[in-house]
Amino acid sequence: MFSKNNLPSAQTVMSTAASIAASAMVLQTVTRNLLPHELQTYIFQNIKGFFKSFSPQMTLIIEEFDGLARNQIYRAAEIYLGTKISPSTKLYRVSMPEKETKIAVSMAKNQETMDTFNGVQLKWRQVTRQVESTYIATQGASKIRSEIRSFQLSFHKKHKEKVLNSYLPFILKESKGLVQEKKTLKLHSLNHDHLRRYGGNSETWQRINLDHPATFETLAMNTELKTMIMEDLERFVKRKEYYRKVGKAWKRGYLLYGPPGTGKSSLIAAMANYLNFDIYDLELTDIHSNSDLRRILIATGNRSILVVEDIDCSLELPERQIEPRPASASAAALKPRKASQVKAYAHFIPCSI
Structure with a gap:
């Protein structure tokens, strides 16, 4: 049992506290003046780490x-x-x-x-x-x-x-x-100068905002067909694990065909607005080798639509030409003279190639 006589006086307590504080200040001053900065940092970090361990x-x-x-x-x-x-x-x-x-x-x-x-x-x-x-x-x-x-x-x-x-x-x-x-939807087109100089990377494509107003609500299209496309898009986006399970790339293609002005570009824009996917616009006539095509595809972004424009015009189809092509024909004559029926091939890329 402690008695009142054994308790230290207030003056003694204050004197002891002041002595400890003064000693700490002296120690701190000596440490700062005599010990190198690196050693100070090492000591303080170890002290801090010791207390943190608890x-x-x-x-x-x-x-x-x-x-x-x-x-x-x-x-x-x-x-x-x-x-x-x-x-x-x-x-x-x-x-x-x-x-x-x-x-x-x-x-x-x-x-x-x-x-x-x-x-x-x-x-x-x-x-x-x-x-x-x-x-x-x-x-x-x-x-x-x-x-x-x-x-x-x-x-x-x-x-x-x-x-x-x-x-x-x-x-x-x-x-x-x-x-x-x-994200703001973008329309990407090829940067030909950069592709020739540096190959395919993030600067291969030039981009602008995609401000196309087309949506499935405003699209003039058969209602049943429109519903079928929307359901197909939703099912595809949700089936990433299924594609992985069966060992298939998580991609999907749509072939759009018809005379000019029938709404093929509007349908692609509606798909992009519906899924919130960017669009990459590609013309195969601009590609000169398989390695160029590979670099271009690698440079596309995630969750995007790759649109291959006038895919039939990129191939030599003699049966669709009005007259035989002479041996000295120019490069422009390689395209069919008939109006393109197959406008675009829309390729969905939800993840990087």
């Missing part, structure tokens, strides 16, 4: 780049977290790139937000550090990189398996859906 929290670091390649998980998290409005998040970045029509929202630098997944509480923090400017190569181009960005995802360590095996795949899937909803 914490039940676990943190994953998701950096923007993996070497020179972009980290898909970082980009997916950036898109996904743009939809999470949390009271703890004070700042958001809002942008609308040139030639786009949708507003993009993302977390600002060094902000935090909370999320919940299947009862698990998760804390996200965006971390940005300034670094010395360096040049990095991205998709065949170079640009200056003056900061390093990453996300820190913190949660209770007992949920590690759920986060890695369920939560992060969920974010990847959700972000793809969000990109599809917000």
Whole structure:
């Protein structure tokens, strides 16, 4: 039992606390002045790590780049977290790139937000550090990189398996859906100069916004046939796993034929607007070798429609020509003189070739 006589006086307590504080300040000053910065950092990191070892929290670091390649998980998290409005998040970045029509929202630098997944509480923090400017190569181009960005995802360590095996795949899937909803449809055409100089890559195609107004609601078409096409498109998009199971490429083709002005281009535009797929417009007469065609196809994007224009005009079909072609015929004479009946071959590419 402690008696009142054994308890230290207030003056003694204050004196002891002041002595400890003074000693700590002296130790801190000596450490800063005598120890190299690297050694200080090493000591403090080890002390910090020692105390963290008793914490039940676990943190994953998701950096923007993996070497020179972009980290898909970082980009997916950036898109996904743009939809999470949390009271703890004070700042958001809002942008609308040139030639786009949708507003993009993302977390600002060094902000935090909370999320919940299947009862698990998760804390996200965006971390940005300034670094010395360096040049990095991205998709065949170079640009200056003056900061390093990453996300820190913190949660209770007992949920590690759920986060890695369920939560992060969920974010990847959700972000793809969000990109599809917000993207502005594009019409791509070949960049012939770039193809000749550099081969096929992301600059092989030139793009503009696809502003075609055609939809299945406005399309003048037999109702039963229209319904059949829409159901077929929906069934195809949902059967990715089936195509993989049977060992087939997840692609689908439509052959559209008929005289000019019968709505073939409008039908393709309606399909693109219905599925939210970009269109790549290709004329085979512009292709001079199989290797060129292969590079062009590799440069197409995910979830897109490849339209092969006037496919019958790209082939030599003697029975469709009005008169025999002389031996010295020009290149223009290779096309049938009769009006094209097969307008386009629409090739759906839901994933990269």
